[in-house]
Amino acid sequence: MNELATLYRYRQLLAALTARDLKARYRGSILGFFWSLANPLLLLGVYTVVFTIFFPQQIVRPYPLFLFAGILPWTFFSAAVLESTNSISSNAGLIKKVMFPAETLPLVVVLSHLVHFALALPILFVAMAIYASLGLATIHATAALVPFLMLLQTIFVAGIVMAVSSAAVLLRDLRDIVANLMQLGFFITPIIYLIDNIPSRLLRALLRLNPMTPFVVSYQDILFFGHLPGLADTLLMIAYAAASMMLGIVVFDRLRDTLAEAI
């Protein structure tokens, strides 16, 4: 719980570093912050074209919205974890030369990807509104639960990111391991397919062992299908978030003192 106190003390630093991260990312580019929106917008456009023109036979309709509801939380998770493998070593100067609370570095990664996620959501809602106005979809009241899911997911992502970022300093291979795991993860998470369409019960249970499964399924539930997340999924999300946070704190705490030397 030491971590939480430290975090509170450094909240201004966290906020300033996150703002710096977001500003620096687009400084010097002409479209600037618009790129945060352009990327999901393009993605949505491509999916819409591909799945209405090239593959009109869809498992659920409208498939682009279903896909988008799952892909946004997945991108938040995978991009944050992937970037975290580099977050401490790319700031070696800070760790080695300044008395600096190292845990802010992975958390800045989480926060800045959370901001990107939050900026992409309105695009999903606009797309939903357009589909709704064409009578192809409805906007569900359950979508109002998105902030709660985001909070739980952020805790889950933060724990993983803290563990991965500190371990990656000592174990450089982690970067490549994570990159490959993420590619595999995309397919063992029900993003492009429906978990209920899987014939084998055993396989469905195994898929739920993937901690991202209950999160993605729940986002799809509230955004696309318009019903509340299942009880099992909710409990799983809480359990995964708590376990991940604990893992993150323990690992980071044990490795903290070696960071400045090992980096």
Added chain:
Amino acid sequence: MWGRRSQFATLKSALLKRDLKLAPEASVAALRSVSCVVDRGEAFGIIGRNGSGKSTLLKVISGILKPTSGIVRVNGRVAALIELGAGFHPEITGRENILINGIMLGLSKREIEKRFDSIVEFSGIGEFIDQPVKTYSSGMYVRLGFAVAVHVDPEILLIDEVLAVGDEEFSQKCIAKIQEMKYRGVTLIFVTHQLDQIRNLCDRALWLDHGAATAIGDPARVVDDYLQAVSGAAPATSPAAAEVSGAPQRDEEERWGSGEVVLKRVVLTDDKSRELVALGAGSSVAIEMDVEVRVPQDDFVFGVGIYHADGACVYGTNTDLEGLMPQHLEANGRVRFVMPSLDLVAGTYRVDAAVHTRNGRAFDYRRGVLRFVVGSRVHDIGVYRPKHQWKFEGGIAFREIDNLKRNVPAAVVEALQSSEKKKK
């Protein structure tokens, strides 16, 4: 293969055994049994060859590194200038970087906003403050970093080799700022290869060699010992190495040097070569040194320094500074430093006398070799009394009273009496 294996071992051992030590083949002890106490408000210098552990020591003090054994106790807010501008991000402006750097050094957003103008002014960055830092020259970068760091109002300031960068003007400004902080009671610990800074700024110095404390004490002495070791001379005959612990006692003479040339006797005399201990302001005096030459030299400098009792240097010079080229020092002799009029204000003074090479290696350095008292019937203040007169014209007039009837400061009388006794 080996590298990778040791890395696996590190992660595993760190996670499972809580054993934070690196694998033996990968670790080097950067510091071994260095013990010292730095008092509040002290300026403490650290010198040593490259790789002797100076920066590691600073990092350990600042908390960036954790010692594998031993304890570091620090009381007070620390600002560490290990590398100026270490936290700057090249893509964002100077203004934004000041904010982030200040927060990293422990200020709140509001505190930084309050100091913002003074930081910008000190850095001399001007209108570039709203440009991305990547457009700055390295000098500007460093100036901004230093400006932020000194505005954090630390109680303890750790400085690593950073005064060497930047142009002459800025480096002067930094030194002035550091002196100001020292005056305000900030504890300074700094690492530098510019030995003059150690001599001029520090109260004490530490010489690290291969991670161990070789000498701690008076900065001039430690620097001399260090220079001697670096120039490869025979081990000093001085007792400095033995005096590793404890601050030097300022009232007693300290002496160090190689002993190839020795100042056998150093006295203050009047113009008739009679030894003096007390004198009046404006007396004609000389510092007389009897020189014994044990090994003839062709590179030698004689120097004298006069210090006020509170430690301030009144005057210092040497033959080299005054353009005297050494020719030969073959046999014993006498050096006289003649001052036709020593215009000092009443007080106690201390004299240093030295003979050394032109690059500062001491043959014989005698700190506080003699003391003298200047007495005066006038209660003027300061250290230097220029020859002067009061002149009045027009409707301003004074009536002179007899100075003798006025009280002479008790301290001066006492000093005069005690020096009188010593003479007998």
